[in-house]
Amino acid sequence: MTTTSLRPSHGDIMDRTRSGMLLAGGDYSFKGRGGTTFEDRAEPDWTSEMFGARIPETAARGKALFWEGAPAEHIFQIVEGVVRLFRIFPDGRRVVMGFAFPGDVLGIAVKDRYLFTAEAVTPVRMRRASRERLSAQLAEQPQVAAIIFDRMRDELCAVQDQMLLLLCQAAETRIVKFLVRVARKSPGAIEHGEEFELPMLRTDIADHLGLTMETVCRTMTKLRRDGLIAMRGPHKIQIRNARRLLEAAGREETDDADEAWG
Amino acid sequence: MTTTSLRPSHGDIMDRTRSGMLLAGGDYSFKGRGGTTFEDRAEPDWTSEMFGARIPETAARGKALFWEGAPAEHIFQIVEGVVRLFRIFPDGRRVVMGFAFPGDVLGIAVKDRYLFTAEAVTPVRMRRASRERLSAQLAEQPQVAAIIFDRMRDELCAVQDQMLLLLCQAAETRIVKFLVRVARKSPGAIEHGEEFELPMLRTDIADHLGLTMETVCRTMTKLRRDGLIAMRGPHKIQIRNARRLLEAAGREETDDADEAWG
DNA sequence: CGATGCGTTGACATGCCTCAACCTGAGTGG
DNA sequence: CCACTCAGGTTGAGGCATGTCAACGCATCG
Incomplete structure (x- = not known):
């Protein structure tokens, strides 16, 4: 739990990279998720075959994973750290739509362009998969599609929950x-x-x-x-x-x- | 355009009926939807085979289409009129999550129970399909699944949009x-x-x-x-x-x- | 005719925003 | 080692927008 105090070497890899897509913050709606990093979770789900077992990429604090409006080419899964998801309005106002925590997947609910910017709040480790791979998995494996479908419902609930909080x-x-x-x-x-x-x-x-x-x-x-x-x-x-x-x-x-x- | 001034005979059919499911208000995010009733729309979409061509049911003003927490057995498509979607909190506060207009489909994003109550703001005409039928269509017709998927994305965007409005x-x-x-x-x-x-x-x-x-x-x-x-x-x-x-x-x-x- | 539901308007209180000063810790350079 | 800077955080004074409470208007209905 040293996220904030960690001084990462540097975040070359992710620096200014444009990619991924987003599902906002499925964050809040999950229960009983323990641990700090994603590996701690007991859920041996679709993500392992989706993202593979490669060594996660890293992003230094303040670096963007992707930008609002950029072509959505990848989906990301946060392995460790916290990401803020926000939009900037013409008048300069910023709205933080949510935060992504370990285990959350960004970019599923998107069509062709990212709806908002994702920026590392802390040093972040993450896994990446191409949008095409997602589509392939969806077509081949019906049960994956079902899981994604469920995820989107959770997502929807989370956003509505947030909306309630604001009202x-x-x-x-x-x-x-x-x-x-x-x-x-x-x-x-x-x-x-x-x-x-x-x-x-x-x-x-x-x-x-x-x-x-x-x-x-x-x-x-x-x-x-x-x-x-x-x-x-x-x-x-x-x-x-x-x-x-x-x-x-x-x-x-x-x-x-x-x-x-x- | 006589929704509000219409005095319906009465709403026996829907009175206290518990059924359907909901997708909240995909309302806002659609563009170029014209007309007052759904039939005006040019979109010859999945809904016709899903809901069939039966004579729509009606619900009198103030009647509930379904209740928050009730088992979600049907999905509804609004043909004419306006529906409010809301939750009531323990402290008595009411939150109107959105409104459903002609063409909108309620109950897709739900798992097994309705997330909120749907109530006719005006006299409403609507079509109904069982959840099972939806599942069957999803399994048989991949393109329907794709459309639903898209709808859910629209839905998500609409809710986020509403959230932005509140911030x-x-x-x-x-x-x-x-x-x-x-x-x-x-x-x-x-x-x-x-x-x-x-x-x-x-x-x-x-x-x-x-x-x-x-x-x-x-x-x-x-x-x-x-x-x-x-x-x-x-x-x-x-x-x-x-x-x-x-x-x-x-x-x-x-x-x-x-x-x-x- | 009164009752009821919805809408409108007013007086007042207050919670949050605005503006501004200051603090604190980390990094930097002498 | 200290001075300086800077980003982020904290605290205070004051104003205003919105909520609260209350009265009234206006249709509809029995």
């Missing part, structure tokens, strides 16, 4: 829910109050939740003062009172929500 | 964008300033845009006072200054946006 929710609720979602990826973070990584920048979070960086800061400070969380630097978070935190998430996060979307 | 957008921008989207469905509404139908309730719009009913009212009154639109009753809208209206939508709506998602 009629106070800033604190949004931030707490976001923290809980990220914490869920680190086993023990919620149940045992173990420190977990919040690698993205405050501005990333703000642009993701439709808030300003200042509001994110203030709210997290408030959560800290109220004893719900503790912080060791901006990116090391610890949940100190899970019950109250989940309450602050507005109840949905504790029981249903994830269930409801299944 | 860092002022109330007026959201409402104007929404108006433009609905107006797009009526040819001539934007280019020639012809009156068009805005069948949904103010509360529907509010719950869809993450605003209050009051804010929706006030903003629309402001648009009227500023000469951008005219209103003949709450549901008959006329665009009086398309240029300024599209400007108020924040530029994205005029050129890109729809393009960007293609």
Whole structure:
């Protein structure tokens, strides 16, 4: 869990590479995904034959995996690290559509061009497969198509979930829910109050939740003062009172929500 | 175009019927869809063999096509009228995920249970097909699967689009964008300033845009006072200054946006 | 005629944004 | 080793847009 503090040699390989495609952030909708890197997962799924067992490529922090509008030639699977997915608008506004975590696949739901830019938040390791290979697999192996189909449904649910979060929710609720979602990826973070990584920048979070960086800061400070969380630097978070935190998430996060979307 | 003023005999058939499944609102992302009813469309697509040529069922205003959480047994295609798709939260909050218009298909992206309730905003005519039939078609006819796949991508884009609308957008921008989207469905509404139908309730719009009913009212009154639109009753809208209206939508709506998602 | 559902408008409170100052740690160069 | 710079983060003061609460309008319906 040294993503943030890691100083990668350099990210030559991915530097300015244009490729891949995206499926946004299937991130949130999966349950029980443990571990930090993808290899930890127990799921021996379609991705192994899709992406092969080659040594993953790497991308240094801040490097783009692909750009919004570029021809979508590849799909990517994140092996380690975190990626932000965002669009820039003519007026300069940035919207972070989501974040991709280990195990997530980018570029499946796309037609011919990437819908947004994917940028490494932390040093990233990833695997790549050509779009053609995906099509071939889809045609040959019906069960792969079914899995992809399912994935897209999950994806759809995740985006809708995010939409719900943005609707009629106070800033604190949004931030707490976001923290809980990220914490869920680190086993023990919620149940045992173990420190977990919040690698993205405050501005990333703000642009993701439709808030300003200042509001994110203030709210997290408030959560800290109220004893719900503790912080060791901006990116090391610890949940100190899970019950109250989940309450602050507005109840949905504790029981249903994830269930409801299944 | 008499949807709102129509007084249907009554909606016995659909009353409390539990069935179908949903694809949310593929609504916004389609271009060039003209006409009021689905039959007007030139697209001789998969839906004809899927749904057959039977006489469409009807649902009276306010009746549910299916309920959130109910087993998803059918898919529906809206032939005429407008449907709202929403979820209710434990705290009583309602979120309108989207609206379904003629031609839209509900229930494709669902697994086994409906993700939200679909309710007739206006008297609705619709066609129904069983989930099994969908599966059969998918297995037999690869090209149908491809179309469905495409639809889901469109769907995903539409939801993301809606998400963007909710992020860092002022109330007026959201409402104007929404108006433009609905107006797009009526040819001539934007280019020639012809009156068009805005069948949904103010509360529907509010719950869809993450605003209050009051804010929706006030903003629309402001648009009227500023000469951008005219209103003949709450549901008959006329665009009086398309240029300024599209400007108020924040530029994205005029050129890109729809393009960007293609 | 009153009841009801939906829409509109007003007065007021407040949560978030804006603008601005300052902090902190890491990298850099003398 | 220190001074400097820079990016990211934190905190504060103040304003404004939107939510809240409340009254009223206006159709429809029994």
